[in-house]
Amino acid sequence: MKVKFLIYNVLFTTALLSFSQYKHPSKNRDELNQRIKEHREQYKINPPKSKTEEILRAENLTGLALGTAFPKLNYRSTNDEHFKFDSLYGKLVVVNFWFVGCVGCKLEEDNLKKLVQHFSGNRDIKFIGLSRSDLEKTSNYLNKHGDFGYEVLCVDDSKVYDQAFNILTFPSHMILDDEGFVIKNFTLPIYDQEVLEAYIKELESLLSNLD
Incomplete structure (x- = not known):
């Protein structure tokens, strides 16, 4: 159990290190620190019994409130083409929030x-x-290291990004229903096979409920 808790703390420390690489208003920092503290204390008292439960507990640490419509911004592809997010209506959309240099x-x-x-x-x-990260930095990173399977988009400005999505730690994940509303969001790297399998199971369950 001690080893498991140590791994958990390392993951959240990694998230906090990523968070520390850019500035948010102090109010958001205080809010995040309080959430992480409460999350860790609960983990000590009642450790999750499965990876699925671990994922669910990481939900809503940061991100948009459930039921919120996903923001309509000026999204740009890595080819600098405009991307209409509402073109994804009718699909389950899995969003990964990241930046270049995030451990x-x-x-x-x-x-x-x-x-x-x-x-x-x-x-x-x-x-x-x-x-x-901005479009140029993101494109350069992907050209050098290759993509990770997701279609990558950027927005015009990091401040717009922060205000629109309320992402306080990276990586974060968000799932949208077929009408573009947030139905899941959580802050936890998909760091091993068990977490990956639990995430796949969650997505398969959501897909089965699509009309």
Whole structure:
């Protein structure tokens, strides 16, 4: 149990290190620190019994409130083409929030590829990677290191990104229903096979409920 708790703390420390690489208003920092503190204390008292439960507990640490319509911003592809997010209506949309230089984001890249591959034959699901880094930096990173299977988009400005999505730690994940409303969001790297399998199970369950 001590080893498991140590791994958990390392993951959240990684998320906090990623968070510390850019500035948010102090109010948001205080809010995040309080959430993380409460989350860790609860973990000590009542450790999750499965990876699925671990994922669910990480829900709503940051991100948009459940039931919120996903923001309509000026999204740009890495080819600098305009992307209409409402073109994804009718699909389950899985969004990954990341930025260039994020340690936890790099940690999960291989598993993100496996996740996309698992659903490669399913037209009812779409994977989007929303980079907080600017278009040039994001494109250069992907050209050098390769993609992780998600279609990567950027927005015009990091301040717009922060205000629109309320992402306080990276990586974060958000799932949208077929009408573009948030139905799940959580802050936890998909860091090993068990977490990946639990995430796949959750997505398969949501897909089964699509009309």
